[in-house]
Structures are given as structure tokens and as C-alpha cells.
Amino acid sequence: MAGEIDLDLVRTFLTAYRVQSLSAAARELGRAQSTVTTQIATLEAELGHELFERRPTGVLPNARAHALAARIARPLDELERVLWADRPGADDRLIHLAGPAEYLSHRVLPRLDAIVRTGTRVGVTFGLSDHLLAELGTGVHDLVISAVRPRLAGVTATALVDEEFALVAAPRWSRLTDGEPADPARWAGVPVIAYAEHLPIIRRFWLTVFDRRPAEIVPWATVPDLRTIAAMVRAGLGVSVLPTYLIDDDLAAGRLVRLAGPEVPPINTLYLAVRSGALDRDPALREVHTALVRVCRS
Structure with a gap:
């Protein structure tokens, strides 16, 4: 040279x-x-x-x-x-965190004292994983909690926690537990509440537990918010598949019942995604990343 x-x-x-x-x-x-x-x-x-x-x-x-x-x-x-x-303003860093509204609202945001202690401000965005990961790659967000494993170049992901899912209903629908819940004949007239028309969560449960697609199910209502679906199911309006972190208290109190009890429940891994190398360059981001991992795994 x-x-x-x-x-x-x-x-x-x-x-x-x-x-x-x-x-x-x-x-x-x-x-x-x-x-x-x-x-x-x-x-x-x-x-x-x-x-x-x-x-x-x-x-x-x-x-x-x-x-x-x-x-x-x-x-x-x-x-x-x-x-x-x-650099100027280093002590007033704003970290942009994004992820699913339900998990952030129920499991992360109420426990942000671990992040408050870092002295770093946090801005939160709710959305779907694929869209948020694309925005992470373009610099819109600093950290994304994703329900799908990131496979984008330049993005590094840490496995956070496994979500467990359960097929549940209010006690009035407990007759569905008398036999095989996947029996198409048993679902005639049963209102099903889904996250989306193509049944992403219900389909995964059926494939994992019953080894087939839920072809017999046409959702009565589609609601893109799991917290709202949980409230509707508690009210007896229908049945659905939900992550257990949202309904553990309801199951323990008998407000909801499981319609199927597989030995190995369906799970989905959540990931914490960040642009490759960003944690090495940005101390504030590294502190928030560490705090989030601790909060989600505790």
C-alpha cells in the first residue's frame, strides 16, 4: 500500500x-x-x-x-x-423498541424498571414481526422483539423465551372436552375467534397437536389483538387459541378451561433482534438489550 x-x-x-x-x-x-x-x-x-x-x-x-x-x-x-x-447528547439517548403489542404490553412494558435504571429513554412501536424487522434493517428501530426468527442479512437475533399456546374457552363450552376437539362434527355451530382470517395461530396449534389443518373452522370473528380475543373468550363469546402468558390467571381461577391438553404444548420462540454490530458500538443500546433479555427470561 x-x-x-x-x-x-x-x-x-x-x-x-x-x-x-x-x-x-x-x-x-x-x-x-x-x-x-x-x-x-x-x-x-x-x-x-x-x-x-x-x-x-x-x-x-x-x-x-x-x-x-x-x-x-x-x-x-x-x-x-x-x-x-x-458525543453531544449521549446521555439523552432514545432507544426505539418495537414488537407485538400483546407481549410488550403484558410482559415487558410493566417491568421496565430494569431499563429505567439504565437512564436511557425508550420509544415503543407496536406491529407485526415481518414489517418491524424490515424497518429494523433500515434503521427505523433499534431493537425488535419478533415472533418469527429473523433471517435478514445484517440482523442478529437472540432467542428470548418460548410462548406456550392453549386451546381455551369459557366453561360453557366445556362440552368440547368430552371427546376429540379436532373432530369436525364437534365444531358445528361453535363460534371461533381468530387473530386473522387465515387462522395463523389456530392453524399452528392444529398442525402441532392434531397433525392436520383446521379445514372445518370458519372464524366467527377476526380480531388482530390477542388481549381483546382473551376478553371475548372469557365473556363466553367463543373459543380460540391463545398464549398462556395472557390467560394463566384465568385458567387458574376457572374462568377459562383448556379444550385440549397435549403432553407437549405448542410453543413459539420470541427473538430479540438488533442490527449486527450495533451492540458493540452503542453502550446505551447494549444496556437496554441486556435489560430486556433479563426481563423476558425472568
């Missing part, structure tokens, strides 16, 4: 390496994509070899890129931590 390499080029490389997309790296860095493209090309020229394979869906790091990232990631992240802590 003829001279020293601009540290900014190395930072751009590491960002692009982590998100595996020049456009996503540009958003992460707050720059034009053309600037990021030029910086990567400049670094490759300085090093004398290519670092990425360009593809229509992004960039794929080659073996030289993996080796370079392994050497520079830790010291560069440490340098950014020092610089981040000294």
Missing part, C-alpha cells in the same frame, strides 16, 4: 460487511449509496483485491473480507464506543 488507509473507509467496509448490502450500509451510516459504493471501491483499490461479490440482492463477503473483518471489528468497535460516549 502506498500510504495510510482512511479509517472512514474501514468503518464503511465493516458496516457493509455486517449488513451485506451497500444500500443498507448507506442508511446505517447516513450517507448516499453512491458514496458507500465509492468508498468500498477505494478501499479495494488500496488493498489490491476485491472484498465483496456484487449480487442483485446485496453484496457477499469473500474470504479476504472475512479475514479483514475478524482483525478490525473489535478495535474499531472499541474506538466507536469511546467516541460515542463523548
Whole structure:
């Protein structure tokens, strides 16, 4: 190499390496994509070899890129931590957290004292996992609690907790427990309340417990809020499949009954997603991430 390499080029490389997309790296860095493209090309020229394979869906790091990232990631992240802590407004950081309304409202937000103690402010957004994960990749959110396992380039996920699901109803519908609840004949005239018309939660339960699809079920009502569905089921308006964290008290008090008791109940893993490398660069984000993991697993 003829001279020293601009540290900014190395930072751009590491960002692009982590998100595996020049456009996503540009958003992460707050720059034009053309600037990021030029910086990567400049670094490759300085090093004398290519670092990425360009593809229509992004960039794929080659073996030289993996080796370079392994050497520079830790010291560069440490340098950014020092610089981040000294920047104006570092003590007034706002972390953008997003996830399912039901889980955040019932299990996370009432227990935010662990995050309050970090001294960091939190802004919360509710929504569906796929949409929120896409926004995480573009920098809209800092952390996303996702009901699906993230498979986006540049996003790292930590398994948080397993949701358990139960087929439940008010005691007036307990006759459905007298035989096989999956028997189509038993569901004639039974009002079913679903999260969506295509029965995403009920279908998963049927496939797991009864090894078939709920073809006989046409929902009486579709309500995109599990808390509201739980209230409707408690009122005796119908039956549904719900996560047990919402209804444990109702089951214990007899306000709801299980219509099926599988030995191994259906579960769904929740994940805490963050942009790759962000925890190493941002101390405030790392503290909130740690607090969220502790809250969800306790």
C-alpha cells in the first residue's frame, strides 16, 4: 500500500460487511449509496483485491473480507464506543423498541424498571414481526422483539423465551372436552375467534397437536389483538387459541378451561433482534438489550 488507509473507509467496509448490502450500509451510516459504493471501491483499490461479490440482492463477503473483518471489528468497535460516549447528547439517548403489542404490553412494558435504571429513554412501536424487522434493517428501530426468527442479512437475533399456546374457552363450552376437539362434527355451530382470517395461530396449534389443518373452522370473528380475543373468550363469546402468558390467571381461577391438553404444548420462540454490530458500538443500546433479555427470561 502506498500510504495510510482512511479509517472512514474501514468503518464503511465493516458496516457493509455486517449488513451485506451497500444500500443498507448507506442508511446505517447516513450517507448516499453512491458514496458507500465509492468508498468500498477505494478501499479495494488500496488493498489490491476485491472484498465483496456484487449480487442483485446485496453484496457477499469473500474470504479476504472475512479475514479483514475478524482483525478490525473489535478495535474499531472499541474506538466507536469511546467516541460515542463523548458525543453531544449521549446521555439523552432514545432507544426505539418495537414488537407485538400483546407481549410488550403484558410482559415487558410493566417491568421496565430494569431499563429505567439504565437512564436511557425508550420509544415503543407496536406491529407485526415481518414489517418491524424490515424497518429494523433500515434503521427505523433499534431493537425488535419478533415472533418469527429473523433471517435478514445484517440482523442478529437472540432467542428470548418460548410462548406456550392453549386451546381455551369459557366453561360453557366445556362440552368440547368430552371427546376429540379436532373432530369436525364437534365444531358445528361453535363460534371461533381468530387473530386473522387465515387462522395463523389456530392453524399452528392444529398442525402441532392434531397433525392436520383446521379445514372445518370458519372464524366467527377476526380480531388482530390477542388481549381483546382473551376478553371475548372469557365473556363466553367463543373459543380460540391463545398464549398462556395472557390467560394463566384465568385458567387458574376457572374462568377459562383448556379444550385440549397435549403432553407437549405448542410453543413459539420470541427473538430479540438488533442490527449486527450495533451492540458493540452503542453502550446505551447494549444496556437496554441486556435489560430486556433479563426481563423476558425472568
